[in-house]
Amino acid sequence: MSEFDFEKPVAEMEKAIEKLKNINSDNKTDFNAQLADLEAKLIERKKEIYDNLTPWQTVQVARHQKRPVLFDYIKYIFTDFIELHGDRHFGDDHAMVGGFAKLGNEKVMLIGHSKGKNIEENIKRNFGQAKPEGYRKALRLMRLAEKFNVPVITFVDTQGAFPGLDAEERGQHEAIARNLTEMAKIKVPIITVVTGEGGSGGALGIAVADSVMMLSYAVYSVISPEGCAGILWRDASFSSNAAEALKITAKSLLELGVIDEIIHEPVGGAQTDPQQTAENIKEVVLKQLKKLSAYSATKLLNKRFEKFSAMGKFNR
Amino acid sequence: MPWFIKTKTEREAQKEISDDIWEKCNKCKAHVFKQDYINNLNVCPKCGSHGKITAYERIGMTLDSGTFKELNETISPADPLGFIDGKGPYTAKVDQARKKTGLNEAVVTGTGKINEIAVVIAVMDFRFLGGSLGSATGEKILLASNYACEHKLPYIIFSASGGARMHEGILSLMQMAKTCAGIARLDEKQLPFISVLTDPTTGGVSASYAMVGDVNIAEPGALVGFAGRRVIEQTIKQKLPDSFQTSEFVLEHGFLDMVVHRKDLKNTLSGILSYYNR
């Protein structure tokens, strides 16, 4: 069933299809041709809607409550996950999860923001908003990956780094800054998939990667549309305008050279077929891994440096 | 002429004179002689509050006279997103900032000497779009660190920034990774990087190069933090103390090496660099 406002045009069609199906079973009259026709139209119409989502509508899809989270992807495409805990300084942040895992035949270090799908889980995982200990755990695991000579795969899905008193006291700025600096030196391939929300520094803190991919309805931005509207329009009700202006969709980011590839997700969003979405991620990540593993460590680091050096547009 | 008109003109005239002669301290609200304030490096003589200064004023008080050579001064903002907000286009804001400051960007970079020690220096200027980190800002900061790498010189960045430049969207965010990649190279070459945090150093700038100095120094009373005070108060639903996110607070929590008065900064920098023995 339709869940978004922008799906209203297909909601009527879905109802009609349901009705036809019921008649079909009750009266055994042959509505099959008509039904097939309507279903084809529905798929076509839905695809049209999803091909033309506005940035603000895309934000709604990226934040969908049932959108797959890190542990869903672990279940669908990773095997032999050995979770590793703690930053060795302060604690273990459940908003940032990591450990050894296998993707197909590849041994990797998997690190990602971890959102929950219900209130209890979300409270435990702080809605996927990591604190300094989360970023420090992530860096510790990246260094471990370097030592073990396995590539790093990060999954980004966060509104942003946690804006709290404790996070400030423990140096949220320093933790993120350290990751940005140290990730430039990690001598194994780093691959990032933005699966949901890529919220500013909180996302970038695990996303300084050789290849950065995004699901088709994920978003990645320097500030939330609401935050931007509040500052530049002085009114959060302009969030849709801000989302448009900020260029936060996968398509825009590919054009801006910030991401390397878009990973296709089903029409209707990843939550309509998490398994297929996960398989799509697996296929693209394995392809990228194959490409990156051919590089020497020196070449890898040089390319990473050149990639981020080239970010941005300015006049000389 | 009626008395009230006369009073008004007198007041206006008085205000003009007072802007020339007096400086009002933002912290203690005291009116101090402008010349005293300037002679005191824009530090309030009454309460010691460190006022904002321009990039060239900073360079003047930090480098040995006549040693500054500017790098990449023509690099200026583009408008990569065609950004227009509630108050108009980004390009208009940039034009306004350029006119107001005479600068092409929110950072001035170059080489010079501090008590005869050769350095590469990047100085942010808060007057230019709040010192925000745009593509051109990041480019200049990276090119300066590349220059330091090539010529084996220490690098010093003076930060003064509200954070990322929203008008450049994700490209602004990417400048954090870009500038830090430059700092990483300095580190691998064992070249010193000193970060000086001045009022304010927040958001994306605090979460990138400003916090990863080999030595982090802040001026007294500067605002230094990651998230905005209001956002934090709304998130945790409690009022934060006045001391929150000051240099002294950040020093206390272990993220700064020292808090240094503006008048002592030059000698502190050369003192630290004098220990560099490679």
Ligand SMILES: [Zn+2]
């Ligand atoms: Zn004062």
